[in-house]
Amino acid sequence: MPLTTSNVLLLLLVPVVFVWTSRTYHLIVNYLAARKLGIPTVVIPVSWQDTWWVLIWGNFRWLRHAPLIGHWIDFGHHNWAQELRWRPHRTYGDAFVVVSPKKNEIMINDPTAGVELQTHYKAWIKPQPLYSIFETFGKNVLSVNGEDWQRHRKIVNPAFREQNNRLVWEESLKQARQMLQVASGRPGASQTLLDVRHDCVLIALHVLSAAGFGHAHDFDGGLRVIPPGHTRSLAEALMFLLQKILLVLLSTKFRVFGWIMPRKHKEVTEVVQEFRQYMREIVAYNRATTQGGGGGKAADIVSALVEADEAAKREEKTAGLGMGAKPMYLSDEELLGNLYVFNLAGFETTANALTYTFPFLAANREVQDWAGQEVDAVLQGTDAPDYERVFPSLVRCLALMYETLRLWGPVPDSTRWCAGDFQTLRVKDHEMIIPAETYVSTNFYGLHSDPRWWGADSLEWRPQRWIQTDRKTGKESIAPPPPGAAFMPWSTGPRVCPGRKFSQVEFVAVISSLLQDYRLEPLVIWGRMQTKEQARQALLDVVEDSHNVITPKMRRPGDAGVVFIKR
Ligand code: HEM
Numbered sequence: 001m002p003l004t005t006s007n008v009l010l011l012l013l014v015p016v017v018f019v020w021t022s023r024t025y026h027l028i029v030n031y032l033a034a035r036k037l038g039i040p041t042v043v044i045p046v047s048w049q050d051t052w053w054v055l056i057w058g059n060f061r062w063l064r065h066a067p068l069i070g071h072w073i074d075f076g077h078h079n080w081a082q083e084l085r086w087r088p089h090r091t092y093g094d095a096f097v098v099v100s101p102k103k104n105e106i107m108i109n110d111p112t113a114g115v116e117l118q119t120h121y122k123a124w125i126k127p128q129p130l131y132s133i134f135e136t137f138g139k140n141v142l143s144v145n146g147e148d149w150q151r152h153r154k155i156v157n158p159a160f161r162e163q164n165n166r167l168v169w170e171e172s173l174k175q176a177r178q179m180l181q182v183a184s185g186r187p188g189a190s191q192t193l194l195d196v197r198h199d200c201v202l203i204a205l206h207v208l209s210a211a212g213f214g215h216a217h218d219f220d221g222g223l224r225v226i227p228p229g230h231t232r233s234l235a236e237a238l239m240f241l242l243q244k245i246l247l248v249l250l251s252t253k254f255r256v257f258g259w260i261m262p263r264k265h266k267e268v269t270e271v272v273q274e275f276r277q278y279m280r281e282i283v284a285y286n287r288a289t290t291q292g293g294g295g296g297k298a299a300d301i302v303s304a305l306v307e308a309d310e311a312a313k314r315e316e317k318t319a320g321l322g323m324g325a326k327p328m329y330l331s332d333e334e335l336l337g338n339l340y341v342f343n344l345a346g347f348e349t350t351a352n353a354l355t356y357t358f359p360f361l362a363a364n365r366e367v368q369d370w371a372g373q374e375v376d377a378v379l380q381g382t383d384a385p386d387y388e389r390v391f392p393s394l395v396r397c398l399a400l401m402y403e404t405l406r407l408w409g410p411v412p413d414s415t416r417w418c419a420g421d422f423q424t425l426r427v428k429d430h431e432m433i434i435p436a437e438t439y440v441s442t443n444f445y446g447l448h449s450d451p452r453w454w455g456a457d458s459l460e461w462r463p464q465r466w467i468q469t470d471r472k473t474g475k476e477s478i479a480p481p482p483p484g485a486a487f488m489p490w491s492t493g494p495r496v497c498p499g500r501k502f503s504q505v506e507f508v509a510v511i512s513s514l515l516q517d518y519r520l521e522p523l524v525i526w527g528r529m530q531t532k533e534q535a536r537q538a539l540l541d542v543v544e545d546s547h548n549v550i551t552p553k554m555r556r557p558g559d560a561g562v563v564f565i566k567r
Pocket residue numbers: 141142143153212341342345346347349350353405409410411414488489490491494495496497498499500502503
């Protein structure tokens with residue numbers, strides 16, 4: 001065939017027509033399947049399941065309010081729940097299905113159905129296409145299902161014991177004090193929310209390094225040091241892996257990526273290798289120290305994990321399981337996979353909870369004084385508050401965390417699909433038969449802020465809502481969510497976050513250290529604002545203008561800030 005212009009055009013057109021026809025076909029098939037569910041449908045031509053669209057979605061954000069196609073942009077983003085919360089459910093109901101050429105996704109904003117999806121982990125499992133993103137270093141407790149998950153969780157659970165929480169407490173106090181010294185020593189004791197995020201990330205990284213991996217460092221310097229035999233610090237490697245998770249996925253899963261972007265591929269390969277080496281060294285060290293079995297005295301997570309794994313190996317030997325029987329322990333690759341996930345799940349989540357709490361505190365002086373009263377009464381001026389005595393009494397500090405997670409938790413929605421060919425799911429009086437490979441996502445942000453359950457002030461940060469007082473003793477404790485509501489920022493049921501208490505202890509230690517010695521005020525950034533009230537409003541605006549990069553992130557953290565006032 002001669003290479004004429006019309007032939008070239010034809011050659012280019014053929015794949016376009018093929019892709020278009022195939023997508024239209026799948027859209028129609030999916031639409032017909034969605035109709036059978038008996039709930040409202042929203043049809044979109046592109047979705048977050050199209051990788052290419054995820055990469056360019058941001059450029060079309062401005063079209064969100066355009067008539068007719070605005071909702072393509074809204075629902076075409078994987079974390080629309082973060083921005084829109086419960087609002088689309090007012091139009092489409094507490095269960096509706098988003099139909100695209102990829103897989104159908106049912107969105108749920110019903111507390112009972114949401115709890116069922118999280119709790120019945122055998123019927124509603126984690127979809128592999130979504131969770132394989134967390135398997136760069138091996139399968140792990142977060143990503144697997146069924147019997148495999150039970151094996152992982154049995155070995156992971158003992159690592160999160162009270163002994164470990166005490167270590168988290170002590171390390172968090174140390175980090176918080178050092179951070180407060182650095183922060184209050186900055187010019188004018190003031191910082192933008194960018195500095196706040198930076199400080200909170202460093203605290204969380206250091207606490208995880210000490211209480212998770214047995215390596216304690218000082219706040220200033222610490223983890224950024226490059227040990228002999230390495231080319232990057234652990235902090236640097238970790239931040240790269242977390243912040244470029246999509247790049248890491250593309251580079252490790254698709255060989256073609258290396259041909260198209262050789263420089264990026266090389267960088268990813270180096271960082272992955274570096275991180276693997278760190279984790280291998282940590283495991284080797286812990287294996288050596290737990291040799292002989294049962295002798296592990298260290299309180300950090302990894303030593304307990306390695307100890308539990310070695311114990312499972314011994315148990316298996318004693319039980320004399322025959323050839324072909326499934327192992328009871330974790331392979332080396334699975335061990336590494338779990339260490340990676342502890343890093344991923346353990347630091348970004350808590351760092352975020354702290355980062356979002358600072359601006360709210362600075363904008364609400366009365367809440368600082370309210371929580372500060374408790375801190376003064378419980379700590380009574382001591383510099384070394386004892387974990388067992390103090391932590392359970394700092395319920396107002398914990399209420400601050402609940403309230404921040406209610407509005408800005410790290411996981412805006414949570415997706416499952418059914419095990420087997422189908423499952424039934426009831427939303428109020430409507431029962432659906434949900435076929436295999438249909439995503440079912442619980443809208444956490446909707447459930448946590450819908451005014452039907454949380455009242456007219458549902459979008460206000462008001463930690464007092466979490467405190468109840470015993471009429472007889474006057475003792476305060478955390479109140480349950482309002483009647484009919486569900487609150488599950490750490491998920492719920494057997495797959496509830498094993499690091500829940502770890503994160504609570506860390507948060508309370510940091511916040512109580514802050515309130516013991518300081519109060520926060522909104523920072524007036526000269527040239528941008530003039531009054532304290534404008535500075536306060538800027539804090540709230542910057543928080544509200546968040547997008548989602550693995551977890552919620554403020555788009556303009558440099559546009560508002562806080563000042564540390566010594567008491
Ligand atoms: C504010 C802090 C935290 C929040 C809000 C949080 C939230 C969550 C949520 C929602 C899940 C369920 C995820 C899913 O279903 O896909 C989860 C699972 C998990 N989290 Fe956390 N997390 C926090 C801190 C931590 C910490 C500090 C660690 C470890 C050091 C940790 C380790 C894990 C692990 C290993 C899982 C998987 C559990 C399983 O599937 O059995 N998390 N977390």
